[in-house]
Amino acid sequence: MSPGGANSPRPRPQGGVRLAARPDAGAAGHDPPTEAALTTTLLATDGLTVRFGGHVAVDAVTCAFRAGELTAIVGPNGAGKTTYFNLISGQIAASAGRVSLMGEDITRLSVAERCRRGLGRAFQLTNLFPDLTVLENVRLVIQARERKGFGLLSTAASHSGITTAAEAVLDRVRLADRAGSKVSELSHGNQRKLEVAMLIALDPRVYMFDEPTAGMSVDEAPVVLDLIAELKHDSDRTILLVEHKMDVIRTLADRIIVLHNGALAADGPPAEVMASDVVQEAYMGKALEDV
Ligand SMILES: Nc1ncnc2c1ncn2[C@@H]1O[C@H](COP(=O)(O)OP(=O)(O)OP(=O)(O)O)[C@@H](O)[C@H]1O
Numbered sequence: 001m002s003p004g005g006a007n008s009p010r011p012r013p014q015g016g017v018r019l020a021a022r023p024d025a026g027a028a029g030h031d032p033p034t035e036a037a038l039t040t041t042l043l044a045t046d047g048l049t050v051r052f053g054g055h056v057a058v059d060a061v062t063c064a065f066r067a068g069e070l071t072a073i074v075g076p077n078g079a080g081k082t083t084y085f086n087l088i089s090g091q092i093a094a095s096a097g098r099v100s101l102m103g104e105d106i107t108r109l110s111v112a113e114r115c116r117r118g119l120g121r122a123f124q125l126t127n128l129f130p131d132l133t134v135l136e137n138v139r140l141v142i143q144a145r146e147r148k149g150f151g152l153l154s155t156a157a158s159h160s161g162i163t164t165a166a167e168a169v170l171d172r173v174r175l176a177d178r179a180g181s182k183v184s185e186l187s188h189g190n191q192r193k194l195e196v197a198m199l200i201a202l203d204p205r206v207y208m209f210d211e212p213t214a215g216m217s218v219d220e221a222p223v224v225l226d227l228i229a230e231l232k233h234d235s236d237r238t239i240l241l242v243e244h245k246m247d248v249i250r251t252l253a254d255r256i257i258v259l260h261n262g263a264l265a266a267d268g269p270p271a272e273v274m275a276s277d278v279v280q281e282a283y284m285g286k287a288l289e290d291v
């Protein structure tokens, strides 16, 4: 169970951790991004909010994600992390606020259009074709990417060129030996690796991973985590990672943001966010270690 129920206290500012403006300050209370940030900001949300009936699941979240940075998004169960992702990727519509990708307002665009512009949310099983093979699923993503004209292969790229590219991706996620298997025949861990493979095949500017190793065995999880670490080396991309496991965050994150009751509660370098007594107590101690 999460320690961060609805009655948990909101953390107060401490040390070097910047605690976010209260959402009830409204969008007008947010500082505009600096010029320096604008040059490297790939993704930004401004006052992003969604209400389900009377419940505010994401509450005026203003945050910018820069190129070359891996941001871990943490918070207790039900804090709004997945819903925040759904708003960014377009799976659900915002009640208020804005999402921008490379400076363009994408708030009203479809999931497919956001994807075409470089927003990459890890595929989920529901996005896969269970009766097609692993290789065929990855090929479909590469084909779609090439048709949209932002891939590397020329239009003359043959069937075999796309197959070779798909095989290379499967190799990276250690799924080459399952290339001919139907998705429905894969183990849970391999299905999750395939989700990551599909995202890599899409080649987005913004990678979004929501608990990418959930349900994976201790043998399988490092493959996915190593891949995410590799993706970090690309300074043109930004990575958003929802993760509960403290050791994973310590290893990978350049920055941590904390969501609590849908609102941005803290934002800062990992060491500072983790060392903050209030954040430690409210979120990290139990919320992360228990999982
Ligand atoms: N479609 C929906 N309709 C109504 N309420 C929703 C909907 N989606 C999410 N919620 C509610 O919004 C809140 C945030 O849920 P969300 O799944 O984003 O949390 P989370 O931080 O991802 O939690 P976890 O760590 O358990 O994955 C929860 O109270 C949830 O019940």
Ligand SMILES: [Mg+2]
Binding pocket: 081, 082, 083, 210
């Ligand atoms: Mg979630």
